[in-house]
Amino acid sequence: MTRPERIRERFPLLQDPPFSLKGTRTFLFLLPADPAKLDALLARTFGWAAPTVEVSRLGSHVLLAITDTAEASAADPNLGHFAYQEATFFVPVQGTREGLPFHGLHVPFIYPSEGLAVVAGRELYGLPKKPATLTVPSDGDFWGGTTPIGARCLAAENFDGSAWKDEPLFSISATAQSPIAELADTLLDAVDGFFGPLPAHLFGQDLVQLKQVADVSPGGIPPKVLYRAVTHVQAPVDNVTNVRVGDASKVTVHFETLASEPIRDVLGLAEDVTPVLAASFEMDFGFRNGDVWLERPETPPAPPPKEKVLILGGGLGALSTAYELTATEERRQKYDVRILAQGHLLGGKGASWRNRAKGDRIEEHGLHVIFGFYHNFLRMFRGVYAEAAQPDHVDPSSFAEAFQPQDVVVFHDGDEAYPVRFPRTPNGYGAGPKTLWQQVQWLQMLAQSVLGGGFAGLVANALLPWGNQVVKEIAVFVATLAKGIADDIVLGGKDWEDLDHLDFRDWMESHKVVPGFDIANSAIMQVPYDGVFAYEGPDQSAPKLSATIAARGLLKLVSDYQRAVFFEMTTGMGEAVFAPMYEVLRARGVRIEFFAKVKSAGMTGGSVDSVSYARQATVLAGPEAYDPMERVGTVPCFRQHPDPAQLDPASPALVEDPNHDTSTAQVGPDVVLNVGTDFDWVVCALPAPVTARVFTAAPASSALARVGSIPTVATLHLQTWYDDHRHTLGWNWNASVLGGFRQPLNSMQENTRLLGVETWPLSGPQTLLYCSGPFGGGWSTDSEDPAARAAARAAALAEAKTFTEDELPRVLPGGVDGGTGKLDLDRLHAPWTPADPFADQYVTGNIDRSARYVLASPGGLADRPEPEGEPHSNLRLAGDWTKNGIDIPCMEGACVSGIRAAAAIMGVPADVLE
Ligand SMILES: Cc1cc2nc3c(=O)[nH]c(=O)nc-3n(C[C@H](O)[C@H](O)[C@H](O)COP(=O)(O)OP(=O)(O)OC[C@H]3O[C@@H](n4cnc5c(N)ncnc54)[C@H](O)[C@@H]3O)c2cc1C
Incomplete structure (x- = not known):
């Protein structure tokens, strides 16, 4: 903040300095104070200005001056003059300004009786003036012990709701005495006679003040200091006359205790103080323009505290949630995102690493391809690569280098093979809303391209007895799928989810196009089941697959792809997907704690109160400092094993299982994180079987309680x-x-x-x-x-x-x-x-619970909770097992779930591409 507009060196609207104060009767008392309190006051007031301006106390006394000015006026004589009284506490100080020494007075409390004096003193010099009522007796009355000096102001005794009222502040009384007068006057005359007219500033003082201006804008609640400066002004004294030095031991300064006027506490004064010097005199004095010695450099206003989001898990569901929550600077200012991931890898079921002992070969959790209908995944990773901005010598350095479009899939039933070339879609196709009719048109085009002759070719291939069996099966399969969708969804008016209780095979059988053709047991029928490992239990001969998930997924797969039907990676998944994502999230400030195995979550209702986890290893540089990456040639990769150089050798050995899922290694007791202090939101992005074990406290009525019944397969x-x-x-x-x-x-x-x-x-x-x-x-x-x-x-x-x-x-x-x-x-x-x-x-x-593939079995959608979780809870869900609209357990589903979970935290509509 630069100097507020209303703060100027000069003050033309009211009065301009220099000010002159003529005929000022003054009482002056030197009071013993507490040096430690004075040190603390000066440190608080001027500490920020060091080393440019250093201020320390000069001795351990403070001066209390009571002035009664007959004529106070400003530079412009046309503005007239006024009379006023003032009580001022001065702390004598010394110090340096840019290395040059100075002496002066600092004013921590000052009470004038006049509004103009309040405003001018505050605005121009930063004097902390507060209006007061003063009783200033004549010299004779004071020293004669008949009238004490008194000060009152609007004050509060306590800050406990007590009323602010006109309260006595302090009083100064003297027992009757005859102060020494003549001697002092004679001395002054002698000095004057000897030196000639003295330069005024020899008697005057430099005031060194802290000037602070609070934010008065409506947005400034709670108030904060906008502007802070050290000011300096010379106050020259002239024409000192009628000096009287009293017997200080016969004077008592009595202070009231008022919370709003902490004079005693700040200066360290006793309740009743006997001054070490007491005097009175008359003088003329003034204030010059003053100058600003130092302005506080601009400090940005403190940002509001961030909402703390704790994400459990390190797979794509977790990472895409973190990616969304930190996508813009505004979001990064709003959310503190922290990930707990077991083991030393990111990627979960999509992880890969390098075997340094065997040709640095890539070893993966499984075979992965990215389908062209993964609109959200593809958009996200185009963004990840653009943001990671890897230099050219890093492999892969761009999305195009990492993901290569492919058009041909070979269908092979074990005996015969048929490569199907999927045509490229036109620019702009996909990633936008499409009607079912547009998708069916594309299917027709596809049939033409793959089999020749559009639907006619399809039917011909399906019906003719000769030809390649795989081709025939593809033709019948596609024709049956099209008929089923037309019967049930287009013409039958059903919702996709109405088909979920049916097995895909049975559903296809019920929409047969070629009588006598055993579509249910055809080899091609196996393909969608194989694609999602749909073999529940030990019996591999009875696969099960939801008709909703299969039919909707297949339609999307073949009719809604961007550019190519699928993309293959030029490196391992860990390198093409998770390494650049990791780099981007770290650069955005997302905190990732590896070796953090979540064990349980405490819940009240549907909300999470606490999360407990085991530290599986001690990272030497701190829990969130583990670096999981290494370089193989030009490719940033995940390490195969935890890096011993980064771990405390006393850490327990970690088992070989790359997920560390079965590892019971633990260092120290469980770490417990609590709502309110450690997190505000929890995103569970753990695999379904792990979620069921961690969230045993979920209410029986919640969808989360049924996650344990989502089937999985090794x-x-x-x-x-x-x-x-x-x-x-x-x-x-x-x-x-x-x-x-x-x-x-x-x-x-x-x-x-x-x-x-x-x-x-x-x-x-x-x-x-x-x-x-x-x-x-x-x-x-x-x-x-x-x-x-x-x-x-x-x-x-x-x-x-x-x-x-x-x-x-x-x-x-x-x-x-x-x-x-x-x-x-x-x-x-x-x-x-x-x-x-x-x-x-x-x-x-x-086989491990966090490695098993989620099954899309018939009737299972009802058991899957949506990423938004329960209303009014602080729990959101991400992972391929959520009901996310894709519902095929795949990278796209995990990605969409993350986008939705993050949007539900941010309270914005989820930006999901259909
Ligand atoms: C063999 C195989 C092949 C596949 N092929 C494809 C494919 O070709 N195309 C495709 O799109 N999809 C494919 N998939 C599916 C895809 O890999 C998953 O859908 C996706 O990776 C799931 O991501 P997620 O974040 O939901 O879960 P996960 O990847 O399982 O992530 C869960 C995370 O939680 C961590 N975790 C587990 N327990 C704990 C704990 N107690 N504490 C802390 N962290 C914990 C895990 O280590 C992991 O980091 C395949 C899956 C498999 C198994």
């Missing part, structure tokens, strides 16, 4: 590296993604391009294949038991190995051992364990 993921080129192995499609394949690893991605960001020698692998699918076996979500975990790991390895040997020959025929008909495991790249090449491949059975 998944199996395999990465195999080969010494041969993919064409030698027989992968001859110009496409990377393959679906509808044999169980259990029914979805595949040929990811050879990733080898380019790893650090293999020239003799390194030439081909990389990912395979993911459900991991049957009924693995428990409570998998802390080491024996059960070892059994699961052994089963995962065995299943993946059998699949590699027995099923992969169907897609890699060039890798087959002619003798056995199985895939020749010696074709695998395995320099570390040549005797057992499969041991060097990467297999993970994701």
